[in-house]
Structures are given as structure tokens and as C-alpha cells.
Amino acid sequence: MANDTNLPGHDGPSDSLVPVSTADPGTAVERSDALRNPGLPPHRLRVTDTDPKKAKTAERVIVALFYVSLVGSIFAMAAYFAFPIKPNDLGSVRLNNVFVGIGLSFALLAIGVAAIHWSKVLMDDHEGIDIRHPVKGDPKTQARAVEIFRQADRESGFNRRVLIRNGMIAAFAALPFPAIFLFRDLGPSAGTPAEAFSHTMWKAGTRLTKDPTGDPIRASDVTIGSVFHVIPEGLNDTEDVLEEKGKAAVLLMRLEPGDLHVSPEKRTWNYDGIVAYSKICTHVGCPVALYEQETHHLLCPCHQSQFDITREAAVIFGPAVRPLPQLPITVDSEGYLVARSDFHEPVGPSFWERRGDYNV
Amino acid sequence: MTTTSDTYNFDPTAPADSRRSGGITGWASRYVDERTGISYVVREFGRKIFPDHWSFMLGEVALYSFVVILITGTFLTFFFQASMAEVTYDGSYGPLKGLEMSAAMQSTLHISFEIRGGLLIRQVHHWAALLFVASTMLHMLRIFFTGAFRKPRELNWVIGFVLWILAMAEGFTGYSLPDDLLSGNGLRIIAGMVEGIPFIGSWILWLLFGGEFPGTAIVGRLYTLHILLLPAAVLAFIALHLVFVVTHKHTQYAGPGRTNENVIGVPVLPVFAAKAGGFFFVVFGLLMLMGAFFTINPIWVYGPYDPSPVSAGTQPDWYIGFADGALRLMPGWLGGPGGVPMEFVLFNTTYSLNILIPIVVLGLFIVAVMLYPFLEAWVTGDKREHHIADRPRNMPSRTAIGAAGVAFYTVLFFGASSDLIATHFKVSIESMITILQFMLVLGPVLAFFVTKRICLALQKKDRQIVLHGTESGRIVRLPGGEYIEVHEPVDEYERWKLVAFNDYEPLMLRPNAAGRIPVTERARAAISRLFFEDRIEPVTSTELEVARHH
Numbered sequence: 001m002a003n004d005t006n007l008p009g010h011d012g013p014s015d016s017l018v019p020v021s022t023a024d025p026g027t028a029v030e031r032s033d034a035l036r037n038p039g040l041p042p043h044r045l046r047v048t049d050t051d052p053k054k055a056k057t058a059e060r061v062i063v064a065l066f067y068v069s070l071v072g073s074i075f076a077m078a079a080y081f082a083f084p085i086k087p088n089d090l091g092s093v094r095l096n097n098v099f100v101g102i103g104l105s106f107a108l109l110a111i112g113v114a115a116i117h118w119s120k121v122l123m124d125d126h127e128g129i130d131i132r133h134p135v136k137g138d139p140k141t142q143a144r145a146v147e148i149f150r151q152a153d154r155e156s157g158f159n160r161r162v163l164i165r166n167g168m169i170a171a172f173a174a175l176p177f178p179a180i181f182l183f184r185d186l187g188p189s190a191g192t193p194a195e196a197f198s199h200t201m202w203k204a205g206t207r208l209t210k211d212p213t214g215d216p217i218r219a220s221d222v223t224i225g226s227v228f229h230v231i232p233e234g235l236n237d238t239e240d241v242l243e244e245k246g247k248a249a250v251l252l253m254r255l256e257p258g259d260l261h262v263s264p265e266k267r268t269w270n271y272d273g274i275v276a277y278s279k280i281c282t283h284v285g286c287p288v289a290l291y292e293q294e295t296h297h298l299l300c301p302c303h304q305s306q307f308d309i310t311r312e313a314a315v316i317f318g319p320a321v322r323p324l325p326q327l328p329i330t331v332d333s334e335g336y337l338v339a340r341s342d343f344h345e346p347v348g349p350s351f352w353e354r355r356g357d358y359n360v
Numbered sequence: 361m362t363t364t365s366d367t368y369n370f371d372p373t374a375p376a377d378s379r380r381s382g383g384i385t386g387w388a389s390r391y392v393d394e395r396t397g398i399s400y401v402v403r404e405f406g407r408k409i410f411p412d413h414w415s416f417m418l419g420e421v422a423l424y425s426f427v428v429i430l431i432t433g434t435f436l437t438f439f440f441q442a443s444m445a446e447v448t449y450d451g452s453y454g455p456l457k458g459l460e461m462s463a464a465m466q467s468t469l470h471i472s473f474e475i476r477g478g479l480l481i482r483q484v485h486h487w488a489a490l491l492f493v494a495s496t497m498l499h500m501l502r503i504f505f506t507g508a509f510r511k512p513r514e515l516n517w518v519i520g521f522v523l524w525i526l527a528m529a530e531g532f533t534g535y536s537l538p539d540d541l542l543s544g545n546g547l548r549i550i551a552g553m554v555e556g557i558p559f560i561g562s563w564i565l566w567l568l569f570g571g572e573f574p575g576t577a578i579v580g581r582l583y584t585l586h587i588l589l590l591p592a593a594v595l596a597f598i599a600l601h602l603v604f605v606v607t608h609k610h611t612q613y614a615g616p617g618r619t620n621e622n623v624i625g626v627p628v629l630p631v632f633a634a635k636a637g638g639f640f641f642v643v644f645g646l647l648m649l650m651g652a653f654f655t656i657n658p659i660w661v662y663g664p665y666d667p668s669p670v671s672a673g674t675q676p677d678w679y680i681g682f683a684d685g686a687l688r689l690m691p692g693w694l695g696g697p698g699g700v701p702m703e704f705v706l707f708n709t710t711y712s713l714n715i716l717i718p719i720v721v722l723g724l725f726i727v728a729v730m731l732y733p734f735l736e737a738w739v740t741g742d743k744r745e746h747h748i749a750d751r752p753r754n755m756p757s758r759t760a761i762g763a764a765g766v767a768f769y770t771v772l773f774f775g776a777s778s779d780l781i782a783t784h785f786k787v788s789i790e791s792m793i794t795i796l797q798f799m800l801v802l803g804p805v806l807a808f809f810v811t812k813r814i815c816l817a818l819q820k821k822d823r824q825i826v827l828h829g830t831e832s833g834r835i836v837r838l839p840g841g842e843y844i845e846v847h848e849p850v851d852e853y854e855r856w857k858l859v860a861f862n863d864y865e866p867l868m869l870r871p872n873a874a875g876r877i878p879v880t881e882r883a884r885a886a887i888s889r890l891f892f893e894d895r896i897e898p899v900t901s902t903e904l905e906v907a908r909h910h
């Protein structure tokens with residue numbers, strides 16, 4: 001076969017950089033005085049080709065490596081039993097991991113290194129040559145392919161019997177739609193996402209409780225500068241804790257009432273400087289939970305949006321646009337903090353159906 | 361050297377003893393061949409030639425790490441439970457005892473702490489996944505910078521591109537399966553982005569998660585994608601990719617004897633098979649070492665998913681970083697708070713540009729990556745087949761465009777760690793983001809011009825070497841008392857590597873048959889000028905002659 005020979009394989013006009021074919025070279029420059037390909041340099045022998053002793057050594061190394069692999073496999077199996085995982089003992093997990101891993105690594109690496117070494121130093125390394133042919137079919141094949149399509153058209157009347165063809169196309173066009181419909185029940189069949197996103201568990205009178213214990217919080221517990229991670233009372237007993245928590249989680253903190261800039265319609269939403277804001281970022285929904293006491297800034301760890309609590313959680317930096325929704329709060333007769341109502345707008349990230357007339 | 365057809369005789373009329381030669385192997389190959397015709401395949405491909413170069417191994421690494429992923433992944437499926445049913449943890453890991461978590465999380469902990477070798481296989485699986493995406497991308501960069509995407513390989517570039525997207529999808533779906541705090545947060549971010557899509561965003565989220573986030577369906581659904589649909593797609597595209605590699609035959613770098621019409625290298629049997637097969641075991645072995653010694657994704661440290669805890673300084677897997685960085689670098693308010701809001705309500709619907717712009721920009725970037733081969737082919741108008749891979753310097757504009765793309769990606773990538781970088785360099789998070797925002801715009805432009813200059817300079821140096829030889833470091837004194845450094849000429853083999861490249865000139869506009877110059881041609885000419893106005897031509901034999909006589 002041609003590729004078993006050591007011919008340079010660049011005879012004829014083919015020593016140019018791109019084939020001298022009829023294809024359009026575009027704006028490529030073709031020079032008549034371009035330098036010519038000098039052809040393959042003479043083959044160089046390796047030491048293992050010339051020195052039988054070196055070849056013998058190489059052979060021994062390769063054999064040894066294959067046996068190293070075998071030992072590695074046995075080692076891995078032995079380690080599996082020698083380093084068992086003992087209940088409640090994390091150290092045993094680590095030992096098992098490391099020793100089984102070492103055994104397997106050697107088993108694998110040694111095979112790999114042996115095979116590569118073998119191919120490099122002992123296997124024949126004469127350059128092989130394959131000749132390329134244009135990727136496209138030769139003109140005869142192309143012509144035959146065209147003829148086959150023509151013949152198929154003649155025999156079926158695909159282009160002649162237009163009604164059949166169009167009917168078929170119509171049938172195929174309609175076929176995917178039932179499949180799309182079948183996906184409807186991926187989501188719940190009652191309600192719409194917009195409705196679900198717009199309400200949380202909070203109702204008038206729901207107590208603010210600590211996350212995760214669920215202990216109610218007295219207004220007097222909330223000292224100036226302190227922060228509470230808050231969930232609505234009864235959250236832990238609901239069916240879908242995570243879904244509800246993902247909307248209802250709240251941060252509670254107390255500021256000097258004088259530090260708060262409160263807009264007139266939200267005058268009653270704080271209680272003596274205690275304010276509650278949704279913890280779900282208005283960017284894409286991470287928990288905004290880093291509170292800087294001195295500046296009264298909230299920072300979202302996901303994309304660094306920052307909200308100023310003294311100015312009703314307005315965005316002061318980052319990719320979020322809207323302020324965190326505020327939960328209107330007050331205290332009940334026993335002095336516990338309670339919600340005055342649900343949030344007045346959807347919490348969390350924006351969505352298409354989100355209206356512009358909340359808060360009014 | 362012999363071929364299989366020498367030792368195996370097809371002729372049924374041949375004497376029995378010659379047909380029965382070869383012992384048990386001979387018998388087995390005859391048995392199979394008489395039922396499959398496999399000898400045809402061996403004849404065609406057994407001595408197929410593969411050129412050898414370190415940069416050709418990047419694609420191999422990708423292939424092998426995928427095989428490792430399949431092997432280790434299959435093991436994991438025997439123990440993993442893709443269920444979000446709530447259970448109370450009572451396994452070996454003390455700090456989490458008594459905590460409510462999903463069965464998915466619990467079974468992942470079980471794999472890590474109770475199954476012998478489970479943690480090892482899980483870590484090898486994760487490391488292999490990271491390597492799969494990394495090597496896929498490095499392989500793409502190699503193809504790009506050497507122009508190995510040119511005709512006839514444009515479609516294979518697109519197939520490879522699809523594999524890159526699939527690799528990231530595989531990574532992300534797998535990352536989300538343990539249902540730990542980190543992956544839950546990642547899903548939360550995806551859900552938030554999906555929600556911001558106009559018209560259908562909230563519905564897509566509704567259908568994807570089976571209701572509100574996080575719901576109880578997503579892990580099971582991602583699992584189906586992760587172990588069935590996506591791997592099947594990856595396998596199909598890899599198969600297609602390799603069929604084309606065989607059809608086109610591998611590219612090779614310019615070198616003596618190597619032409620556009622031959623391939624010089626080693627035959628599949630035995631050398632390439634031994635090398636490539638050995639290399640698979642090396643990749644597998646190295647991944648095994650990583651799994652044995654380096655912890656990856658310690659979900660027990662993060663705990664089960666809960667929408668409320670803080671998670672500062674957490675990072676997504678690195679290949680998602682560029683998307684997260686895009687979200688971070690998009691300002692919510694252009695010109696700072698009080699400026700132009702990037703989200704507004706119009707006719708009672710919300711437009712979230714702060715989400716849409718990053719999505720669109722990333723989409724355009726990715727599409728540009730996919731379409732580049734077609735752009736270049738259109739600009740050069742070159743319809744010839746190209747099988748000699750370029751040295752990056754010999755196509756300065758393409759290399760510069762690649763560098764600009766890499767710069768863009770890199771800035772986004774670092775954007776995802778802006779807080780960590782800020783703390784490391786002791787600057788504020790705000791100034792770090794602002795710096796990165798500027799770099800996102802300026803970086804690619806700068807990278808383009810600097811890279812182009814460097815390429816042109818290197819080409820000039822190559823010309824010098826061809827015409828005047830290399831500096832030998834030997835100083836001699838001429839009879840006239842003058843000192844010169846002796847230049848040693850390069851031999852013809854080395855020289856060929858330096859002169860064997862294509863060059864293009866800028867497109868000259870000519871009116872078409874109707875006597876007009878269409879707009880598309882004007883655009884093409886403009887881009888062509890940008891590409892080829894500054895160019896260095898390869899040394900010709902005439903020039904070499906002239907230089908010799910000086």
C-alpha cells in the first residue's frame with residue numbers, strides 16, 4: 001500500500017500549499033516563484049534502532065511497567081478490604097479513598113506509560129504517507145446521485161403530484177404540535193405562575209419567627225443594630241416548606257427611627273425603627289443576607305447588589321434595579337412582632353406579568 | 361510492513377491449509393469476517409495515517425475524559441437517588457445528623473461516606489467533567505488559531521461547537537443533582553434568569569420546575585437529561601465528529617514533505633493505537649490521582665439546600681463562571697443609581713434589561729464563535745480545501761480576533777469572582793466591578809491590536825531568518841577592522857516551515873455585470889481590508905536569490 005512506502009508523495013504539481021485544483025482561491029495570492037517543498041528529510045534512526053542493548057533495556061522497562069499495573073490492581077483490591085469504611089469514622093473514608101485511589105492510579109498510569117513508551121522506542125517509526133483526495137464525490141458519482149434523485153422524483157411524481165406533496169407537508173407540519181401540548185402538565189394545572197409568584201404566606205397577624213427554629217420575636221428583643229433572619233409562623237409545618245420559604249424569608253433589623261427615610265404611604269410599615277424586608281434579591285433571587293451595621297447596607301452575595309435600608313432598601317450598587325419589598329409590620333397584644341399584611345408586591349426576580357401599579 | 365490482506369486469504373478455492381493458518385486468532389478473525397465483512401474495515405482503516413503533534417492531543421483528552429465520565433457515572437447511578445423526597449439524615453457525617461434533606465442529597469452523602477470507593481469515583485467523575493469542558497475548549501482554541509476549521513471542516517467546527525454547549529449542559533445538570541446548598545443556589549440563579557425572559561419566562565420556570573422554585577421535580581428531570589438525553593446527544597455528536605475526522609483526514613502543520621495532498625504520520629495499527637490507547641490510560645490514571653488526593657465539591661460542608669442561608673464567596677463550577685460574570689457586570693442602573701434603570705414597566709409588563717442584555721450578549725458571543733469559519737470563508741472568498749494547519753502568526757487578523765474573544769471571555773470569567781479578587785487585591789467590590797466593566801469593553805480591542813502587532817513582528821522575524829539566516833552569536837573582525845556577527849543560513853527543511861503559508865490581499869471592489877457594487881460586496885471589502893491591509897508576504901525564490909548575492 002502507498003502509505004507503507006517512504007516516498008515523499010509530493011510529486012507532480014502537488015507540492016504547493018493548497019491543491020492546484022479548479023476551486024476559486026478568492027483573494028489568496030498565488031505566486032509562480034514561491035519556494036518549493038524540499039520533500040521529506042532523511043529518516044533518523046533512534047538509539048533503540050541502532051543499539052540492541054538499548055532496545056533490550058527499553059523492552060525490560062515496558063515489561064516492568066505492565067507488571068507495575070498488575071500490582072496496582074491487586075493493591076487497589078487489597079486496599080478495599082484493608083482500609084474499610086468504619087461507621088461514623090471520617091478518617092477511615094479518607095484512607096479508603098487515598099489507598100484505593102493510589103492502587104487504581106498506578107494500575108492505569110503504568111499501562112498508559114508502557115504503551116506510549118513501546119510505541120515511541122520500539123515500534124517501527126518510519127513516516128507513513130496517505131494521499132488525500134478531494135472530499136466531494138467525483139463527477140461521475142455526483143452525476144449519478146443527481147440522476148437517482150431525478151429518477152425517484154419521476155417514479156414517485158413528487159414534484160408532479162403537487163396535491164399529494166402539499167398534503168404530506170401539511171401533515172408533517174401539524175405533527176409536532178401534539179407533542180408540545182403533552183408538555184403542558186410539566187407544571188401544575190391549576191393557577192398561573194404570575195399568581196403564585198405574587199403572594200407569600202404572610203397575612204395580617206402572622207407572627208414573625210426566627211429562622212430556622214420558628215420562635216416568635218418580641219419587639220423588645222430587637223435591639224438597635226441587631227439583625228434577625230425571619231420566617232412566618234407555621235412555615236415549618238407547611239407542605240412545601242422550601243417553596244414558601246423561598247418567597248417569605250425576611251430580614252428584620254432595628255435602626256434609630258431618625259435614620260429611616262420613610263415615604264408617606266409606608267409610614268405605618270415599621271414599628272419604632274424595626275423594619276422587615278424581603279430577603280429574596282430582586283435581581284435573580286439569591287438570599288440577600290449580608291448586613292453591614294454601620295452603613296445599614298444589605299449586600300447580595302451572588303452578584304453584589306447593595307440595598308440601603310435607611311432609604312427603603314433602594315439599590316445603591318449592582319445589577320439589581322428594584323428595592324427589596326418591605327413587609328409591613330406591627331406588634332400584637334402580647335408584644336410579638338406580626339405582619340400587617342402580605343407584601344404589597346411580588347418578591348424576588350422580575351417577570352413579564354409583573355405590573356407597574358403595586359404600592360399605590 | 362505487511363497488511364492484513366497478506367496473511368489472510370480471501371480466496372475460498374485456496375488450499376485448506378493456507379486458509380486455516382494463524383491458529384486461534386486466525387480462526388476467530390475468519391469467523392467474524394465471514395459474518396461481518398470486517399476485513400474491509402481493517403483494510404481501509406488499519407493503516408490509516410495520523411499526523412503527530414502535541415496540540416492534536418487536546419481533542420483526545422476531551423474524548424478520553426468523556427469515556428471516564430461514562431464509566432464512573434454508570435457506577436454512581438447504581439447508588440444515587442434522583443428524588444427530592446424529604447428524609448432525615450442519619451448517616452456517618454455527624455454535623456448533618458438529624459437534618460431534613462432530599463433523598464438526592466442523602467444518597468450523595470451515602471456514596472461519599474459509606475460506599476467503599478464511592479467518594480473516589482464521585483470525585484473522579486467531577487474532575488473528569490471539569491477536564492472534559494476544559495479540554496473541549498482548549499481543543500476549540502487550537503482549531504481556531506491554526507485555521508483547522510477552513511473548508512472542508514466548517515461543519516465539523518459546528519459539530520464541535522455543539523459538543524462544547526452539550527459539555528457545559530452536562531456539567532451544569534450534574535452539578536445540580538446533589539441538591540446541596542451551592543447547587544440549589546445555582547439553580548435559583550438560573551430560575552431567576554429564566555423568569556426574566558419576556559412573554560414566556562414565568563411559564564418556562566413553571567414547567568421546568570413543576571411549579572414554583574424549587575419544587576420537587578427538578579432533580580429528577582435534570583437527572584433524566586444528565587444520564588439519558590445529553591449523554592446520548594454527546595455520543596451521537598462525537599461519533600459524527602470522528603466520522604468527519606476520518607473523512608477529511610487529519611490536518612497537519614506545514615513541514616518538509618507535507619503538502620495539502622498528503623498526510624504524513626504514523627499508521628493506526630500499531631503505533632497510533634498504542635499511543636492513543638496508552639494516552640487514554642494516562643488521562644484516566646491522572647484523574648484517578650486527582651480523585652484520590654484532591655477533594656472536589658464537598659457537599660457535606662455546604663449542607664442541604666435552603667433558600668435562606670448566606671453563601672458568600674461561593675463559586676459555580678468554572679465553566680459557568682462566564683455567564684455568572686456577565687450577570688454581575690451588567691449594571692442595574694446605567695450611570696449609577698438615579699441614572700437610567702435597566703428594568704422598566706411598559707403597558708403593565710416588566711422588561712428586565714438587566715437580565716436580557718447579558719443573555720443576549722452571551723448568545724451573540726456564542727453564535728459568533730459558531731459562525732466565524734463562515735465569516736472568514738466569505739471574506740477571503742477562498743473555495744479551496746485546506747489541510748495544512750496555519751501557524752497562528754501567519755494569519756494575524758484571525759489570531760487577533762481569537763485573542764479578542766479570549767479576552768472577552770476571560771474578563772467575564774473573572775467577573776464571576778469579582779468579590780474574591782477584590783478582597784485579594786484589597787480594593788472595594790464596587791471599584792473591582794467598575795474596572796472589570798471597562799476591561800470588558802477595552803480588553804478585547806487592546807488584545808486585538810496588540811496580538812496583530814505581535815504576529816506581524818514575528819512574521820517579519822521569520823522573513824529575516826529565511827533571507828539572512830539566524831544570528832550565530834559569533835562575532836568576527838573583517839580585514840577592514842569592522843566587526844560583524846556571522847549569520848548562519850537555515851537549512852531548506854527549516855526554511856520551508858517558515859515560508860509555507862497562504863497570504864491574501866485585500867479585496868478589490870469591482871462592479872458586477874449590472875455595473876453596480878452591491879452593499880454586501882462593500883461590507884466584504886471593508887472587512888477584507890481590516891483583515892489583510894497589513895500583511896507580510898512569504899519569501900519567494902526570487903527574493904532568496906537576491907539576498908544570496910548580497
Ligand code: FES
Pocket residue numbers: 281282283284285286300301302303304305318319320
Ligand atoms: S441575585 Fe442578588 S445580585 Fe444577583
